[in-house]
Amino acid sequence: MPRLAAGDRREALVEAALRVMGRDGLAAGTTRAVVAEAGMSLASFHYVFASRDELLAELVRRVVGRELATATAALDAAAIDPAAGPADCLRAAARGYLGHLEADPGAEQLMLELTLHAVREPDLRPVAREQYRAYAAAAAALLERAAARTGARWRGPLAEPARVLVTLVDGATTTWLVDRDTAATRATLDAAVDLLVARYAVVPA
Amino acid sequence: MPRLAAGDRREALVEAALRVMGRDGLAAGTTRAVVAEAGMSLASFHYVFASRDELLAELVRRVVGRELATATAALDAAAIDPAAGPADCLRAAARGYLGHLEADPGAEQLMLELTLHAVREPDLRPVAREQYRAYAAAAAALLERAAARTGARWRGPLAEPARVLVTLVDGATTTWLVDRDTAATRATLDAAVDLLVARYAVVPA
């Protein structure tokens, strides 16, 4: 193995962990499985990470960052049609998410597993809180953007509908992972979006 | 230890597992930890359960049964006020659930951990599906009862709003477990109930 900078090695290990744990679950992502996937030795792992939990914390931060980037990109793409209303934008974003979930279910399941694990571990709890603060902020940004692009506006503070949105995506993910009923999940999200817009948005005539 | 019938021993082990895993998580619920909690020897475990997964399957079935009983009881209690509408009933049921979640967060977290674990294990996948079928049926029964008690009725098949309800409760649970913000979760559920009723219910004047 060539000599790698510590940062590059951390990066490679995070990517390997994502592959292994996405495929077989958080519990299957042992340090040994991760280094095998990365083609490294076990000692190299502990050279750049003090512990497995330190890897998990970095994993969450990295994936959340990636998700946020994907979400804003999807939203921008959805708001191109000038005749679209905020409900159309949000529906398109929801479908985008659902497509991503279908394409790589393991990744989203892993995030849920990580969240539940982090909540149990005192050292990782702050990471989970940060993760959900980021989700809420992203949801608020999504709502704001959907309104701005369609000339609508939202009643009251964004925090409430943003939290409803996060709750819905979380719940829809869990439910879909169990029954894999994409049509039903799409219907649920579509209905939820309509409800959200009906209650919180002011759409110009 | 006295000689116990196999059935009684299974029951005792399931209860012990619920305590240990509710407290410290699914991963901490090793066979050894469970038998220690139950005050039994390790061999007794394998005398009545072929494997740990068999215990987990029975665990899910038992808790789901208990949850369904609690949910219907709470609904009946909520529908006593003759002036209540379906939204009032559902709000009361949501608050009842939230109270239960606050009183014993570990139990609900454990159910989520079990669901995600079951989805990964081929042998347990059918258990998870059964669990969510039961949730959906319970949600439909809840909606039906809320309508019947208040003279309202639902538009279209119950399956769609029932799925929305399950999704919401799932998502609200995850979100609450992370930030423990009861007020925000209550607001989310209240808003969601209003939305649900506005879209799906026909309330008599």
Place this chain on the structure above:
DNA sequence: GTCTATATGCAGATAGAC
């Protein structure tokens, strides 16, 4: 920086005496 080899401990499951 990178490796092999190892320390240490706990997991699920079983053997076999009583």
Place this chain on the structure above:
DNA sequence: GTCTATCTGCATATAGAC
């Protein structure tokens, strides 16, 4: 039916040569 003792394997983490 119930127990102690044990088999077997894998976990995280570290020591120390190169």
